[in-house]
Amino acid sequence: MNGPRCxxxxxxxxxxxxxxLVGLSITALVIAxxxxxxxxxxxxxxxTAEFLVEQIRERTAMMSFAEVAAxxxxxxxxxxxxxxxPLTALATxxxxxxxxxxxxxDFSTTAVSPTDFVRVTVTxxxxxxxxxxxxxxxxxx
Amino acid sequence: MKRKHCLQNRAAGFTxxxxxxxxxxxxxxxxxxxxxxxxxxxxxxxxxxxxxxINSARQALTRMTTQLRTADAVDPNVSxxxxxxxxxxxxDITYEFRAADKKLYLITNGNEYTLCDNVTDASFTxxxxxxxxxKSVLISLTVQCGSSTRTLSAAAVVRRAL
Numbered sequence: 087m088n089g090p091r092c093x094x095x096x097x098x099x100x101x102x103x104x105x106x107l108v109g110l111s112i113t114a115l116v117i118a119x120x121x122x123x124x125x126x127x128x129x130x131x132x133x134t135a136e137f138l139v140e141q142i143r144e145r146t147a148m149m150s151f152a153e154v155a156a157x158x159x160x161x162x163x164x165x166x167x168x169x170x171x172p173l174t175a176l177a178t179x180x181x182x183x184x185x186x187x188x189x190x191x192d193f194s195t196t197a198v199s200p201t202d203f204v205r206v207t208v209t210x211x212x213x214x215x216x217x218x219x220x221x222x223x224x225x226x227x
Numbered sequence: 228m229k230r231k232h233c234l235q236n237r238a239a240g241f242t243x244x245x246x247x248x249x250x251x252x253x254x255x256x257x258x259x260x261x262x263x264x265x266x267x268x269x270x271x272x273x274x275x276x277x278x279x280x281i282n283s284a285r286q287a288l289t290r291m292t293t294q295l296r297t298a299d300a301v302d303p304n305v306s307x308x309x310x311x312x313x314x315x316x317x318x319d320i321t322y323e324f325r326a327a328d329k330k331l332y333l334i335t336n337g338n339e340y341t342l343c344d345n346v347t348d349a350s351f352t353x354x355x356x357x358x359x360x361x362k363s364v365l366i367s368l369t370v371q372c373g374s375s376t377r378t379l380s381a382a383a384v385v386r387r388a389l
Binding site (some may be wrong): 108111112115116118119120122123126129130133134137140141144145147148167168169173175176 | 386
């Protein structure tokens with residue numbers, strides 16, 4: 087402390103640093119609590135999507151093989167329940183159903199001509215973004 | 228020496244005004260931090276409660292649909308807030324929503340178990356096959372926490388009735 091700088095106290099730089107530190111800690115607190123909300127909402131959305139996949143699965147369980155094989159609807163917006171009624175409370179979700187014939191010797195490959203097995207794929211999207219998907223094989227019985 | 232000269236001129240330490248100003252600034256900063264912290268705490272509690280409610284609603288729905296799919300006989304003549312059926316092991320199981328308690332109950336063997344709390348609405352919609360037996364049950368559960376509500380719905384086709 088030589089020279090003319092003899093007044094003690096915090097310099098402007100020190101004050102600025104301390105303000106930045108306090109600001110950073112508050113920002114971190116807000117971001118942490120916000121990310122918890124987002125994680126929670128994402129979990130709830132995914133479980134809703136899983137139930138929407140199940141609705142289609144139950145819907146196809148009630149249909150005949152020919153009806154399932156002929157399914158070629160545009161995405162259901164709002165999504166539908168097992169009886170085809172729209173679920174208006176979940177209007178931000180949509181269900182896309184894709185049905186394809188598969189080879190009887192290899193379910194993983196798509197068949198060109200109709201067989202006794204189809205693969206039903208349901209993709210559930212939230213605001214147009216796919217968040218859950220499931221597929222299963224349906225046989226003619 | 229300059230330093231000595233300076234100390235002689237001005238007594239070391241803070242003046243009352245400086246102390247008051249720094250205290251005021253400190254208090255303002257602490258208040259801001261406290262408000263932010265309290266808000267995040269409230270947020271955390273609400274999230275926690277919501278998570279618990281949705282989680283138990285999801286488990287209840289999965290449990291009910293799984294049992295209904297393999298059910299032996301579903302009772303077609305109960306109210307929309309009830310679902311009653313026999314499992315393949317001949318257990319008599321009833322799920323009941325009581326709006327007064329805001330709870331979903333599982334009733335079996337004369338005992339009542341709470342499956343889900345904070346339920347504001349629950350309904351079971353049965354569709355009858357041509358022989359009068361329910362062939363499918365649609366379940367809708369609405370849970371509420373604070374100001375936010377969430378509706379989950381699921382369906383189960385009774386495989387024996389197909």
